[in-house]
Amino acid sequence: MDLPAFWALDPLLKTHVKIFTADIERLSNIPDYHEQFPDLYKFDTRIISNVEIAGTIVGLEQNNTMIIYTVDDGFGTIPCCNWAVRTYAEPEFELGQSVRVLGRISDYKNQRQINIHEIYRMVDYNMEILHWLQTIRLRESVYSKPFDIPKDILAHKDELVAMLKTMDQDMIMESEDSQTQEEDIEIPDEQAFLDTLYKYIEDLAVDGKIEYRAIPRLPAIQKIARQYLTNSIPAASIDYNKIKLAIRQAFATLCADGSLFVVDAENDIYEIVRLDGQLRELILSIIRDVHVDQHDIHHGGVTGAYITTKVKEDSRFESISWSKVFEALQLLVLESIIYQVNPHEYSLIQ
Incomplete structure (x- = not known):
């Protein structure tokens, strides 16, 4: 077909x-x-x-x-x-x-x-x-036998395709009137698109989780995706499928850089990597489980490099950056849950 x-x-x-x-x-x-x-x-x-x-x-x-x-x-x-x-x-x-x-x-x-x-x-x-x-x-x-589209549909295929495109366009323009008074957000490049999309995801997430299917239908997200796409293709050629593809690719990028991870592939559900959520608990469990005779341990502290390596062994965080792990460590220090034994070495406060 x-x-x-x-x-x-x-x-x-x-x-x-x-x-x-x-x-x-x-x-x-x-x-x-x-x-x-x-x-x-x-x-x-x-x-x-x-x-x-x-x-x-x-x-x-x-x-x-x-x-x-x-x-x-x-x-x-x-x-x-x-x-x-x-x-x-x-x-x-x-x-x-x-x-x-x-x-x-x-x-x-x-x-x-x-x-x-x-x-x-x-x-x-x-x-x-x-x-x-x-x-x-x-x-x-x-x-092995091809599927034949019913003749009645083929006879009106052009009108049906045009109708579907119109429905997509209507979906894109949905609630535009309510957005006319909103301040425009500049999306000059991919990074700006990723940053803005991630902020929306954070606001929409329930218990840190977000279902992908609902995202492309949101007028506000369609708007930022459209602004991003106009940097590379004519605005008139942007349809709902192109917007969905841009958002899907953005989700893949956010997973690759360790900002999101998949919790349910079948239902397309993702979870935000929160510094005060699963990442925090994983870091604490790594520090608790460390034995003092391991080669990365000095004076009872666990090195940040060792913690990052162990975090990356978890499939949820295999793409996470050292900087995000460091942010989580600093937050735990500020909350007086762990302390720095030496620069970049951490231990639990007993």
């Missing part, structure tokens, strides 16, 4: 497509639309986002945000990330168990993975063979 506006008409787009891991690895992003739709993939003639696999757990890794099961289906292996777990909860599944996994495909650090929606234990090993047979049959009878 070469009409993105109508891709969602294909029921396979949100179906958990039965597939082999080797085929998942070969999936490609959609030509010309990769940046706009990074989580959609071309499978034969169809576009998909969700898959179902069946196999054996051959690897298990756990951190404080998720459990990663590596599943082998006989055709290859793939990491399956379960975000819907409590911090360091006991893994529900063990090595060697046969499971059926349903989830969304994604790419992380150039590696294909599945973000788990549901995972089930298979007590009958014949279920895996049944999955193979169903997968082969469905590929022959369904997946």
Whole structure:
């Protein structure tokens, strides 16, 4: 299909497509639309986002945000990330168990993975063979055949596309009258856009968490995104999709620099890295857990370099900068929770 506006008409787009891991690895992003739709993939003639696999757990890794099961289906292996777990909860599944996994495909650090929606234990090993047979049959009878847009829609495709664009534009201009008296914010470059967007996110966050889906629809954020985009493209060409893409890229940048981290990939929920929140608790636990015989410890203090290294081992903060860790340390010093034993060495106040 070469009409993105109508891709969602294909029921396979949100179906958990039965597939082999080797085929998942070969999936490609959609030509010309990769940046706009990074989580959609071309499978034969169809576009998909969700898959179902069946196999054996051959690897298990756990951190404080998720459990990663590596599943082998006989055709290859793939990491399956379960975000819907409590911090360091006991893994529900063990090595060697046969499971059926349903989830969304994604790419992380150039590696294909599945973000788990549901995972089930298979007590009958014949279920895996049944999955193979169903997968082969469905590929022959369904997946390999192109989806045909209904003729009535094709007959009026130009009018429908124009209507959708008008709806997008209306969404962008929504509540503009209420904003006419607001003072304009200058967005001269990307950094200004990131800084302004982050301030909005901080104000909107509930318990430090923010759901991405709600952000692009907010008129105030649409306004700053539009101002930012006009630095590089004509204002007349800016539509809702370009605004969504700019905001999505900004979220990725804020995650990369350690300002945000993902807490629920499936529901697109992020959490702000707050100096008085999770970062603070992690730093305190690092200092508490340090043994005096470690090479980074001098006279009972823990070096800032050691603390930063340990903080970065946590997947939530792997991109955090030393300066942000230092800010959190200084805040803890000001609150008299820790003190500086020597320059850049810290200890708990007993």
